[in-house]
Amino acid sequence: MTQIHTSPHTTFINSVGRMMTLVVVALIPAMLTYIWFFGWGIVINSVICIVTAYATEAVMLRLRKRPLWPFLSDGSALVTALLIAFALPPIIAWWIPLLATAFAIIIAKHLYGGLGYNPFNPAMVGYAMLLIVFPKQMTAWIPASTGTGWEINFFDNLRYNLFGDLPADTTYDMITQATPMDMLDIQVGLGKTVTQVENSFAQFSQYFGVGWDWLSLMFLLGGLFLIYKRIITWHIPVAMLGTIAVASGIAYLYDSASNPDPLFHVLGGASMIGAFFIATDPVTASTTPIGRLIYGMGIGLITYIIRAWGGYPDGVAFGVLIMNMAVPTIDYYTQPRVFGHGRDND
Amino acid sequence: MRKRWSFHGGLKLEGHKAISMREPIATADIPAQLILPLQQHIGEAAYPIVDVGERVLTGQIVAQAEGYVSAPVHASSSGTVTAIEKRPVAHPSGMHGTCIVIETDAKDEWCELAPHQADYKQMDPSALRNLIRDAGIVGLGGAGFPTYIKLNPGGRRQIETLILNGAECEPYITCDAMTMQESPREIIEGLLIMRHALQARQCLIAIEDNKPAAISAISDALTRQEKTFIDVVVIPTRYPAGSEKQLIKTVTGIEIPSNKLPLHCGVVVHNIGTAVAVSEAVLSGKPLISRIVTVTGHAVARPGNYRARIGTPMHELLRQAKVDTDTMARLIMGGPMMGFEILDNTSPVLKTSNCLLATTRQDHDHSAAMPCIRCGECTRVCPANLLPQQLYWYARAKDFDMSQRYNLFDCIECGCCTYVCPSHIPLVHYYRFAKTEIWAQERDKKKSDHARQRHDYHQYRLERKKLEDEERRRKKKALLKKTQETDNKKDVIAAALARVEAKKAQQQQETGE
Numbered sequence: 064m065t066q067i068h069t070s071p072h073t074t075f076i077n078s079v080g081r082m083m084t085l086v087v088v089a090l091i092p093a094m095l096t097y098i099w100f101f102g103w104g105i106v107i108n109s110v111i112c113i114v115t116a117y118a119t120e121a122v123m124l125r126l127r128k129r130p131l132w133p134f135l136s137d138g139s140a141l142v143t144a145l146l147i148a149f150a151l152p153p154i155i156a157w158w159i160p161l162l163a164t165a166f167a168i169i170i171a172k173h174l175y176g177g178l179g180y181n182p183f184n185p186a187m188v189g190y191a192m193l194l195i196v197f198p199k200q201m202t203a204w205i206p207a208s209t210g211t212g213w214e215i216n217f218f219d220n221l222r223y224n225l226f227g228d229l230p231a232d233t234t235y236d237m238i239t240q241a242t243p244m245d246m247l248d249i250q251v252g253l254g255k256t257v258t259q260v261e262n263s264f265a266q267f268s269q270y271f272g273v274g275w276d277w278l279s280l281m282f283l284l285g286g287l288f289l290i291y292k293r294i295i296t297w298h299i300p301v302a303m304l305g306t307i308a309v310a311s312g313i314a315y316l317y318d319s320a321s322n323p324d325p326l327f328h329v330l331g332g333a334s335m336i337g338a339f340f341i342a343t344d345p346v347t348a349s350t351t352p353i354g355r356l357i358y359g360m361g362i363g364l365i366t367y368i369i370r371a372w373g374g375y376p377d378g379v380a381f382g383v384l385i386m387n388m389a390v391p392t393i394d395y396y397t398q399p400r401v402f403g404h405g406r407d408n409d
Numbered sequence: 410m411r412k413r414w415s416f417h418g419g420l421k422l423e424g425h426k427a428i429s430m431r432e433p434i435a436t437a438d439i440p441a442q443l444i445l446p447l448q449q450h451i452g453e454a455a456y457p458i459v460d461v462g463e464r465v466l467t468g469q470i471v472a473q474a475e476g477y478v479s480a481p482v483h484a485s486s487s488g489t490v491t492a493i494e495k496r497p498v499a500h501p502s503g504m505h506g507t508c509i510v511i512e513t514d515a516k517d518e519w520c521e522l523a524p525h526q527a528d529y530k531q532m533d534p535s536a537l538r539n540l541i542r543d544a545g546i547v548g549l550g551g552a553g554f555p556t557y558i559k560l561n562p563g564g565r566r567q568i569e570t571l572i573l574n575g576a577e578c579e580p581y582i583t584c585d586a587m588t589m590q591e592s593p594r595e596i597i598e599g600l601l602i603m604r605h606a607l608q609a610r611q612c613l614i615a616i617e618d619n620k621p622a623a624i625s626a627i628s629d630a631l632t633r634q635e636k637t638f639i640d641v642v643v644i645p646t647r648y649p650a651g652s653e654k655q656l657i658k659t660v661t662g663i664e665i666p667s668n669k670l671p672l673h674c675g676v677v678v679h680n681i682g683t684a685v686a687v688s689e690a691v692l693s694g695k696p697l698i699s700r701i702v703t704v705t706g707h708a709v710a711r712p713g714n715y716r717a718r719i720g721t722p723m724h725e726l727l728r729q730a731k732v733d734t735d736t737m738a739r740l741i742m743g744g745p746m747m748g749f750e751i752l753d754n755t756s757p758v759l760k761t762s763n764c765l766l767a768t769t770r771q772d773h774d775h776s777a778a779m780p781c782i783r784c785g786e787c788t789r790v791c792p793a794n795l796l797p798q799q800l801y802w803y804a805r806a807k808d809f810d811m812s813q814r815y816n817l818f819d820c821i822e823c824g825c826c827t828y829v830c831p832s833h834i835p836l837v838h839y840y841r842f843a844k845t846e847i848w849a850q851e852r853d854k855k856k857s858d859h860a861r862q863r864h865d866y867h868q869y870r871l872e873r874k875k876l877e878d879e880e881r882r883r884k885k886k887a888l889l890k891k892t893q894e895t896d897n898k899k900d901v902i903a904a905a906l907a908r909v910e911a912k913k914a915q916q917q918q919e920t921g922e
Contacts, residue, residue, distance in 0.1 A: 067503055068739055069838045071746045071824035072766075074774045077831040079782055133779060179780030179832070293786070345784040350798060352788075394799070401816045402417065402793040403654065403667035 079178075083138025085294050086340065089285030090145055093336070096281045097149070100207040100274030103217040104153020107224050108160045112144035115164040123173035139178050143167055146186035149336060150380070151193075152204045154215070154239060157224050159200060163189035183387045184347045187380045194380065202376060203239035206266060207274025240265075243272030244332040245376035247323060256320040271331040279335040286339025295345075298352060300338040302359025303366075304329050310367040328367065337366070337379035347387045354390075354397035361386040411642055414662040416655045418790040419647040420825050422580050422746070424619055429583045429705035429712040434591055436716045437702075437729055439486045443511040443720035444757035445471060446498045450547040451554045452478030457509055463490045466520035468696050471509050474542065480555045480760075481545045484520075485698035485718035488513035497753035499723075499742045499762065508757070511720070522694035529691050534560075534606045537691065541606075544690035545697045545760075550574060550585075550651075550680035551743055553761040556687065559677055560606040569675040570661055571609035573600055573684055575616040575623065576644060576651030579744025582764040584701040585681040587714045589616070589623035592685055593630035599684030600639065602691050607677055612639045615660050619646040648746065649823040653678050655792050667819050682763075702758055704730035708737040708767035717758050723765060724754040732767045739773070741766040746824040779832035787826035787836065793819045797826040801836050804843035809850070812843045820844075 097105045120140045124131050147163050167189030175181040194201045208214045215223075215230070215238065222228045229235060241249065243266050250260040261267040270276050289295045311328035328334065333341075342348060342362050349358035362382040369378025448454040455472035465471055465484040472482040488511045498506040523544075529537060542557035562568050573596065577585040589596060596614075604612050616624050628641050642660045644650055654665045657676050665671050671678060682701060689695045698719055705712040710731035717726055723740070741748040742762055751765075758765075787797035795816055803811040817840060826836045 067501075067752065068750050068773070069501075069835060069841070070741075070743075070748055070822070071827050071837070072739060072741055072748065072750070072768060072773060073745050073824075073828055074772065075776070075828065075830065075833050077786065077829055078776070078833065079779050079831045082782075082784065082831050133777065137779065139782075177780065179782045293789075296785070296789075345782050348783070350783050350785040350788060351796065394796075398796060398799075398815070399417075399788070399794045401667065401795055401819050402658075403665055403669075403819060404816065405666065 079137045079139065082294050083142050085289065085292050086142050087138065087145065089288045089294075090149070090340070092284055093149070093278055093281035094145075096274075096277050100277065101153045101205060102208065102215050102220055104155070104205070104215075104220045104224065105148055107157075107221055108151050108153065108155065109145060109148040111157055111160045112148045112164045113141060115161045116140040116144035116168055119165050119168040120173075123169060123177070127173060127177065129177065134178060137178060140168060143172070143186045143189075146336075146340060147189050150186070150190045150333070152201065152239075154203070154205050154220060154223055155200055156227060159193055159197060163193045165189075166192050179346055181346060182390070184341060184344050184383050186344075187341060187383050191380045191384060194375070198375075202242060202245050203235075204242050205238055206240050207272070209273060242332075242376065243267050243275060244370065248370070248376045251321050257323045258320075261323075271327050276330055279330045282335035282339055286335070286343075289339065289343075295339065295343040296352075296355065298355035299342045299348060299359040299362075302356045303338045303342055303363040304334060306360045306363025307334055307367050310364060314371065322371070328370070332366075332370070332377040333379040334366070337362070337383065341379065342383055342386075347383075347390065349390050349393045349397070351394055351397040351399060353399070354393040357393050357397065358386050358390065361389065411640055411660075412662070413642065413644060413660060414658055415645075416650075416658045416792050417794040418792045418825060419649060419655075420790055420828060421646070422648045422828075424646070425581045425705070426583050426586065426619065429581065429703050429714060430587060432711075432713040434587050434701055434714045434716055435729075437718070437721060437726055439513055439515070439517060439718055440721045440725045441513060442491075442722065443485055443488070443513060443718060444496055444722060444755075445482050445485070445509045445511065445720040446496070446506045446757065446759065447472050447482060447508065448498075448506050449482065449553060449719070449760045450480045451552065452476070452480070454507070455479060455482050457493050457507075459490050459493075459509065461490050461493060464488070465490060465511060466518050468522065468698060469520040470543075470545075470696075471511075474555075478555060478558065480547050481543065481696075482509070483545050483696040483698050483719075484511060485720050486511070486513045487516050487518040497756050499749075499751055499756045499759055501749040503750075503752045525694045526691050529602055530605055532605075534608065537602065537606045541687055541690055543696070544686070546683065546686045546690060547697075547760050548680055549682035549686060549700055549760060549763065551747075551761050551763055553759075556679065556683055559672070559679065560603060562607055563672065566672070567675060568607040568609040568672075568677055569611065570677075571600070571604055571607055571612045572656065572660060572676065572678045573612070573614040573681055574651055574653070574656055574678050575614055575620070575627070575681045576656055577620070577681075578617060578646070578648045578651035579746055579748075579764075580648075581705050581766055582703050582744050583705070584703045584714050584763050586620045586623045587703075588681050588685060588701055589620070590626045593626045594634070595685045595688045596627065596681055597630055597634060597636055597639065598692060599686070599688035600679075601636070602687050603677075603679060603684065609677065613642050613660055614639060615642045615644050615656055617646040617650055618643050648825070649792055649821070652792065652821055652823060654821075667816070697760060700758070700760060700762065702726060702762055703764040704732070704767070705764065706732075706737075706741075706767040707769045707772060708733050719758060719760055721758045722755050723751060723758060726758065726765060727754060727767065730765075736769050737767045738770045739766075739768050741768065745772070746828070747822060774833060776833050778834045781830075781832055781834060784831060786829045786831065790825040790829050792823060792825065793821055795820060797836055800843075801834065801839050804839040807843075807846070809843060809847050813847065817843055817847075 167185035171185040171188035172181045219230045247260050266272050268276050307328050308325040312325040314322040315324050349355045365382035366378040453475040456475050457472045459471045466487045469484045470481050471484050474481045491512045492510040495505040496508040538557040538560050546556040547553045644659050658664050686697050699716050701714050702717045703714050740751045742751050799815050820840050822837050824837050
């Protein structure tokens with residue numbers, strides 16, 4: 064029996080692989096900036112994450128009796144791996160990125176049915192799990208290189224990550240420091256004003272943090288590229304960043320001594336990578352235009368609440384995971400008005 | 410300039426129009442054999458009124474319309490009826506249909522034509538409609554709805570706007586564009602006849618802006634004929650701008666409600682080719698026996714537009730257009746976005762065959778579908794503003810209630826969602842499947858409703874019989890009881906009398922002592 068082909072009888076203009084490749088391309092400026100300011104740690108972590116991601120993906124596909132090639136070549140494991148690498152500190156024991164990635168791919172992705180079926184953002188599930196289990200290792204960053212101070216070279220970074228060996232005459236506490244978001248949280252908690260904190264610690268810049276400002280701008284650049292390429296829409300980033308700005312703006316107007324200004328929150332922490340690269344993960348985000356606005360606002364609000372009152376310095380990962388749960392409900396109640404269906408005579 | 414509105418979604422598609430517009434419209438040869446399906450329109454199939462062996466003339470009715478929504482079929486050339494039988498016909502399912510087969514005699518001898526009606530303005534609109542109906546005219550844009558029905562405003566309804574659809578938004582198809590370039594006069598005449606039949610207030614001709622030659626040809630003709638009250642509306646090239654409801658939205662701003670027809674809102678849309686057919690039927694009395702067919706695609710050596718007799722086997726037309734059947738991957742009737750595949754190229758050209766698209770392997774994608782990643786690109790391009798990926802989930806899960814709650818039946822199957830899908834999911838195929846299943850369920854439900862009614866009535870009769878029987882029994886019993894009761898009364902009286910007797914006897918005994 065001849066197979067009947069059905070319309071449309073065209074070639075396709077898009078593919079999952081193309082979309083994922085463009086996301087990776089959009090991450091390149093941020094990757095280079097990260098290397099510039101924080102050394103080669105992210106490259107080491109990326110390699111560990113990518114190898115783990117593809118190994119676990121292949122094993123899971125085999126166990127689930129799925130064809131390997133179409134799914135290994137779709138690029139989704141690569142994106143998950145890179146996002147985890149960006150979330151981790153450059154100086155960190157090798158098994159932490161490995162565990163985070165394996166958890167993301169095995170538990171968060173394949174146990175829920177693989178590509179397209181996972182309700183929770185895999186990268187954020189892996190990251191959040193590690194953040195809960197190893198909070199100290201997960202929030203200690205090395206200071207950003209300014210060309211004058213101490214820098215860690217590739218081999219020292221690799222030695223520490225693989226064997227836990229520190230360079231001579233250094234201790235772990237000497238070469239790491241809290242992130243600006245974390246430091247502000249701690250110091251304001253101790254009763255200092257935002258201005259005092261920002262003036263007395265080296266990791267702060269005029270806007271947020273040394274090196275971090277540039278990194279955020281690179282995520283913004285990559286995000287705009289993704290919007291231009293129609294890989295993501297503006298709704299989620301605008302809603303999320305807008306909500307963070309409004310919430311932090313209200314707090315700032317109320318008490319500027321203990322609340323940093325909105326720019327600090329929008330450029331700071333994981334706001335930018337979260338808004339453009341994590342919250343916009345198509346599989347786990349809302350799909351309707353209005354739904355995406357609500358979803359983004361929810362993430363922004365939860366992020367700000369955790370930053371202001373929660374136990375963690377940042378809240379993007381939890382914001383995303385919590386809003387992931389709400390997606391089916393949001394989608395159901397935000398269906399667009401169908402052509403020919405009136406607003407009231409539906 | 411006239412205001413234009415926009416509809417949600419849609420796509421900018423590569424037109425591929427130039428390849429079939431290099432040559433003027435050519436006249437295709439009359440084939441040795443004509444195959445005339447009885448069903449070339451929406452509605453009831455026509456019924457044959459000729460017999461095998463009968464000689465027929467060009468333009469002679471060979472099958473008569475059956476009922477209101479139907480259209481007659483005419484012999485598209487003279488010859489002898491050799492068979493009335495099932496033949497492969499162009500249909501999405503690839504099924505066969507009853508056809509009248511005519512061996513042509515190369516004389517192309519016309520029958521006596523209906524008197525021409527140059528003065529159609531004096532005619533009653535209903536007489537005009539009958540004339541158009543008898544000419545077998547159906548919508549030539551592809552849907553094939555009998556035209557005379559769409560020329561009937563019905564009751565006292567006022568038709569505000571009559572639109573001629575020259576959008577031709579599907580890639581590759583150029584039959585309307587070429588007709589506009591070559592026969593603007595006939596188009597305008599047809600439009601004016603339609604206007605008279607509908608008593609429409611305003612007339613518009615909507616043309617996509619990728620057809621400058623057609624736009625200027627029509628505009629020039631309007632100026633020459635001093636028919637400037639007809640507006641040419643140039644609309645942006647955006648697929649599916651030619652879809653009826655999207656077109657109405659674009660040129661009038663009116664959004665036809667989902668459950669209504671344009672007619673209900675005082676708007677009627679007709680195709681360019683239909684207008685020409687109407688003018689020929691009314692002004693020269695000629696029924697619909699031919700149409701312009703675009704033969705194009707990358708497997709065609711001489712792409713172009715052909716005036717072909719209805720019933721010409723497709724392979725005859727492909728031969729004239731020099732289609733390389735070895736490199737041809739698919740033969741599609743209609744455009745690449747909404748057309749359907751023809752599996753048997755002996756199928757005849759129908760009244761609705763606007764285009765034969767012969768593609769090569771490179772025109773199609775052969776990659777397997779991946780899971781939906783919910784990117785929402787389908788939502789962005791859907792001209793009906795549906796949520797295609799939700800519809801897909803429910804269609805796949807066979808959850809037809811939810812499919813309908815997500816307005817499955819508002820899908821116009823334009824194919825935009827499938828075209829942009831990064832996972833290459835044949836979305837439209839799923840929607841068609843779900844619609845067909847729902848229709849089948851409804852048919853079954855109707856059948857079972859009917860069966861249930863019969864069953865219920867049967868039960869009712871049984872029940873009634875039971876009740877009647879019971880009633881009869883009850884009455885009988887009551888009668889019996891009554892007789893018994895009367896018997897009892899007699900007993901009581903007798904007993905009382907006996908007691909009285911006994912007492913008397915006792916007293917007598919006592920006194921006697």
